[in-house]
Amino acid sequence: MFTNLLRNNKVVAGVLTFIRVYLGYQWLTGGWGKITGGGFDASGFIQGAIGQATGDHPAVQGWWAAFLENVAMPGANVFSFMVMWGEFLVGLALILGLFTNFAALMGIIMNFAFLFSGTVSTNGQMILLTIFILVAGYNAGRFGLDRYVIPFLKNKINHSNEKKYIRHAEAH
Structure with missing residues (x-):
């Protein structure tokens, strides 16, 4: 029932849009800061995480x-x-809101990698919010570019499959 609400309700799609944009802003600014910050180097973070694997x-x-x-x-x-x-x-x-579910999946994988490495910060909160986006599926990108891109791609795939089926039927 809750899953159905997340996946189909247009009001929930609006709420998910705010969650999606919030998460997106967090990721975008974090990445942009690393890109423009004069040379991001993860080796210090990695070394620090390795050092946290010892002790009681x-x-x-x-x-x-x-x-x-x-x-x-x-x-x-x-x-x-x-x-x-x-x-x-x-x-x-x-x-x-473009390839929302794939982006959310990649984001949650990064959040788990950061958690596994011993950081807490906002990763837990971001994981929780991302779960709602992942469970919502298409509805999380309803008010975004997915509204246009996903049906377009589905149509292209279906059209391509129809051509293959016709060629196969004609060959036999």
Whole structure:
């Protein structure tokens, strides 16, 4: 029942638009600050997270610290690029309501990565709000570019599938 409300109600779509734009602004400004801030480098953050994996009450679990140490740290340049541009593009997509669910999914993955790395900040709040967007599906982007893009793409895919079906039927 609640899921149906999130997915179909136009008033809820309006509320979700405010949530989506709020989250988008948070991501966009975070990414933009890293892009224009004179060279973002994630290696310090990664090293700090690895350091939090020891002691009596580690903030970072061993499996995540192993990933950071063996994958993220050697590829810190790639991860720096992905974080700053990922944050910016997720924010832009959420604000515009363009591929909203994909943007929300990428945002929640980044939030979990930050949480796994021992940071708290606003990540928990952002995850909670993002869950509403993900559960709402198309309705979260109803008052955005998804309103036009998603039906257009569905039409293109259906039209393409119809052509394939006709060619297959004619061949037999």
